[in-house]
Amino acid sequence: MASNVGKMARSIPEETRTRLFLYLRELRCLQKKGICTIPSQRLAEACHVKSSTVRKDLSYFGEFGVRGVGYEVDGLTNELRSILNLDQIVKVALVGVGNLGKALLGFPGLEDEGFKIVAAFDADERKIGQKIDRVTVEDASRMEERIEAQDIRVAIMAVPASEAPAVAQRLAEANVNAILSFAPCELNIPPDIKISCVDLASEMARLVCCV
Amino acid sequence: MASNVGKMARSIPEETRTRLFLYLRELRCLQKKGICTIPSQRLAEACHVKSSTVRKDLSYFGEFGVRGVGYEVDGLTNELRSILNLDQIVKVALVGVGNLGKALLGFPGLEDEGFKIVAAFDADERKIGQKIDRVTVEDASRMEERIEAQDIRVAIMAVPASEAPAVAQRLAEANVNAILSFAPCELNIPPDIKISCVDLASEMARLVCCV
Numbered sequence: 001m002a003s004n005v006g007k008m009a010r011s012i013p014e015e016t017r018t019r020l021f022l023y024l025r026e027l028r029c030l031q032k033k034g035i036c037t038i039p040s041q042r043l044a045e046a047c048h049v050k051s052s053t054v055r056k057d058l059s060y061f062g063e064f065g066v067r068g069v070g071y072e073v074d075g076l077t078n079e080l081r082s083i084l085n086l087d088q089i090v091k092v093a094l095v096g097v098g099n100l101g102k103a104l105l106g107f108p109g110l111e112d113e114g115f116k117i118v119a120a121f122d123a124d125e126r127k128i129g130q131k132i133d134r135v136t137v138e139d140a141s142r143m144e145e146r147i148e149a150q151d152i153r154v155a156i157m158a159v160p161a162s163e164a165p166a167v168a169q170r171l172a173e174a175n176v177n178a179i180l181s182f183a184p185c186e187l188n189i190p191p192d193i194k195i196s197c198v199d200l201a202s203e204m205a206r207l208v209c210c211v
Numbered sequence: 212m213a214s215n216v217g218k219m220a221r222s223i224p225e226e227t228r229t230r231l232f233l234y235l236r237e238l239r240c241l242q243k244k245g246i247c248t249i250p251s252q253r254l255a256e257a258c259h260v261k262s263s264t265v266r267k268d269l270s271y272f273g274e275f276g277v278r279g280v281g282y283e284v285d286g287l288t289n290e291l292r293s294i295l296n297l298d299q300i301v302k303v304a305l306v307g308v309g310n311l312g313k314a315l316l317g318f319p320g321l322e323d324e325g326f327k328i329v330a331a332f333d334a335d336e337r338k339i340g341q342k343i344d345r346v347t348v349e350d351a352s353r354m355e356e357r358i359e360a361q362d363i364r365v366a367i368m369a370v371p372a373s374e375a376p377a378v379a380q381r382l383a384e385a386n387v388n389a390i391l392s393f394a395p396c397e398l399n400i401p402p403d404i405k406i407s408c409v410d411l412a413s414e415m416a417r418l419v420c421c422v
Contacts, residue, residue, distance in 0.1 A: 024413075029397065085419075092415075098317075099310045099313040103309065103314055106310060109411060110412055115412070115415050115419075156415075180411075180418055185239075185240035201320040201326070202236055204303075205235070206232055206407065207389045207390075
């Protein structure tokens with residue numbers, strides 16, 4: 001069932017899918033504030049889109065919302081998570097347990113979204129064997145076999161930029177499907193592996209260039 | 212001179228400006244690899260745009276590149292940094308010195324791009340007074356006056372999501388112009404303050420939803 005929904009998600013127009021993530025993010029914020037229902041107009045305003053767009057986007061997937069009341073926050077959240085194939089726990093491997101890696105291990109947002117870091121690797125002998133937030137740091141030299149043995153398909157790389165290409169290569173060999181990287185440079189891995197790059201320096205530059 | 216260039220940057224079409232950041236990022240990677248020149252065709256391919264687009268984008272700002280040789284990496288990097296008003300050191304305040312904050316204090320990419328964290332604040336008494344990468348952690352209760360005294364206009368918030376709205380409010384009162392936030396929710400601050408939000412959970416969700 002979930003995999004059918006996942007297949008369906010692939011045919012959603014790109015713009016709609018992008019907006020579904022916006023709606024989901026706003027709904028998560030409403031949940032944190034303890035808000036149970038939201039009129040489509042308010043959801044639209046919070047996401048900076050027209051309310052007719054919200055209704056049209058959601059109409060792809062059936063009937064949501066009650067006229068005059070709006071959407072039920074928990075219900076719509078669950079529906080969107082199912083539509084986007086996010087309703088299962090996704091196992092994640094973390095490579096690099098420096099300050100950034102530690103921050104990610106302790107970051108509640110990931111688990112809230114269904115991502116569970118189940119393995120962490122570092123090359124530093126002083127870190128190997130340490131337990132951080134329920135995860136024991138393992139020897140990076142055994143990364144490929146450990147990732148394959150646990151059938152982990154998603155990895156986060158929190159390693160220095162200079163090490164990123166080699167680590168990405170090894171993750172590709174371990175049959176990882178998707179990588180979140182904090183290194184700004186191209187990684188030259190097979191095109192069937194999805195990469196998302198969080199480039200903090202570029203984010204800062206973009207933010208400040210017009211101040 | 213630099214401020215004139217900065218003013219000019221505001222009238223660059225949005226799409227061109229977005230691509231200038233792509234070019235700059237690629238050029239930085241070439242610098243790290245020790246590559247000195249790049250043909251426009253290769254720069255275009257690396258950024259996934261047409262080479263005629265690269266040439267057109269750059270032609271807004273004068274003549275760059277040598278026919279048959281291409282662009283000189285260091286020279287074009289400096290020109291783009293000047294065009295985007297990124298050729299000055301920008302002072303940054305960091306709020307929150309947990310693992311993420313520590314990672315940011317030790318992150319060479321920020322300083323490479325001209326951002327210097329000159330002040331760091333935390334509410335935890337055990338952290339106040341600690342020196343981390345040349346910056347001494349200060350008492351968050353004095354944040355506003357310390358930011359104003361040092362004329363800091365850019366801040367990074369590395370605080371838990373629950374604290375983010377109040378911290379953002381205080382940064383607004385300290386006359387900060389731009390905030391990089393790691394909290395996913397809306398911050399309700401005046402619209403003249405630029406905010407860039409690095410939402411790691413959403414990045415992960417987006418990355419994985421079509422795996």
